[in-house]
Amino acid sequence: MTVIVAYRLPEAQKYQLIRSTHEPLVIPSYASLSGLSGFVFAPFSVSASAPLLVISADDVQECYCEKCKTEAGAAGIEVVASDRDSYHEDFRRFRANLLSGRLQKIVLSRHIEVESKEDLDPMHLFSRACALYPHQFVCLVSTPRSGTWLMATPEVLIERKPGESLWHTMALAGTMRKAGAWEDKDCREQQYVADYIGRSLSVYADETVKSEPYTRMAANLYHRCTDFHFSLKHDEEVGRVLSALHPTPAVCGIPKQAALEFILNNESHERKYYSGFCGPLNMDGATHLYVSLRCMEIIDNVCRLYAGGGLLIDSEEKREWEETEIKLNTMLNVLR
Numbered sequence: 276m277t278v279i280v281a282y283r284l285p286e287a288q289k290y291q292l293i294r295s296t297h298e299p300l301v302i303p304s305y306a307s308l309s310g311l312s313g314f315v316f317a318p319f320s321v322s323a324s325a326p327l328l329v330i331s332a333d334d335v336q337e338c339y340c341e342k343c344k345t346e347a348g349a350a351g352i353e354v355v356a357s358d359r360d361s362y363h364e365d366f367r368r369f370r371a372n373l374l375s376g377r378l379q380k381i382v383l384s385r386h387i388e389v390e391s392k393e394d395l396d397p398m399h400l401f402s403r404a405c406a407l408y409p410h411q412f413v414c415l416v417s418t419p420r421s422g423t424w425l426m427a428t429p430e431v432l433i434e435r436k437p438g439e440s441l442w443h444t445m446a447l448a449g450t451m452r453k454a455g456a457w458e459d460k461d462c463r464e465q466q467y468v469a470d471y472i473g474r475s476l477s478v479y480a481d482e483t484v485k486s487e488p489y490t491r492m493a494a495n496l497y498h499r500c501t502d503f504h505f506s507l508k509h510d511e512e513v514g515r516v517l518s519a520l521h522p523t524p525a526v527c528g529i530p531k532q533a534a535l536e537f538i539l540n541n542e543s544h545e546r547k548y549y550s551g552f553c554g555p556l557n558m559d560g561a562t563h564l565y566v567s568l569r570c571m572e573i574i575d576n577v578c579r580l581y582a583g584g585g586l587l588i589d590s591e592e593k594r595e596w597e598e599t600e601i602k603l604n605t606m607l608n609v610l611r
């Protein structure tokens with residue numbers, strides 16, 4: 276049994292390669308991460324089929340990122356399972372809940388299955404993702420408990436760099452294809468996330484500095500973002516902070532618990548590790564936990580790609596569907 280993790284921080288020229296012959300530690304809850312050290316691979320919602328894992332390293336290597344060709348070529352892949360009909364039904368159910376007033380915002384996700392005509396090498400795909408997306412957190416995780424997952428995500432859940440006292444998180448929501456003026460729907464959607472993060476941090480932080488919203492580019496899309504820098508009253512309570520933050524309204528909804536329960540009971544597929552979080556926790560004096568977006572699950576030569584978007588009461592199905600199609604291209608470009 277071999278566990279492999281490869282991750283590259285944004286803008287870095289090197290990546291970390293972790294190997295382990297030990298079973299990952301299964302943790303019962305996000306709050307239980309306090310005091311632990313290792314690479315965290317957390318699902319959207321902890322379950323028997325998607326446990327919360329902490330991976331310890333037998334060996335860690337720092338490797339230079341390979342130079343991979345990134346130009347588009349003939350696609351050696353085929354979409355073998357689309358979810359247009361199930362998305363339509365999910366959208367109808369989710370929007371009805373918004374119209375009822377029970378929820379202010381909810382995130383609806385979907386997935387497609389893509390088959391490769393050639394055998395897939397996960398490490399090669401990781402290298403291609405690093406080359407394609409130098410400004411994002413790129414991560415490959417392969418364990419017997421989770422399967423094999425690859426992601427290239429722009430969203431920090433919580434991080435603290437070596438030697439720094441302040442922690443950092445962000446409210447990232449709202450999407451547009453080209454830089455320009457933000458629509459009211461996107462501003463409201465992102466504001467829900469920022470307000471929630473601010474309230475959650477007020478319980479655990481001594482001091483919080485919040486930026487003005489700004490436009491942040493991720494792969495081929497633009498998002499609206501607010502940064503938070505803060506000091507914790509007690510650093511050993513980082514697990515409780517994670518439990519308070521995750522899942523944020525950027526991947527779940529408002530109110531949090533009602534939206535989470537509705538998603539788990541009504542979304543037509545299981546998210547598993549999509550829209551969870553991952554990254555090093557208390558490793559070499561640093562923590563870098565990112566929300567698991569723009570990701571795919573690799574099963575032999577079939578890849579299951581995930582994407583989602585936030586719905587408000589005035590959301591339109593066609594626009595939301597098109598947004599997810601663009602987000603799916605992040606991983607489709609890695610496979611081509």
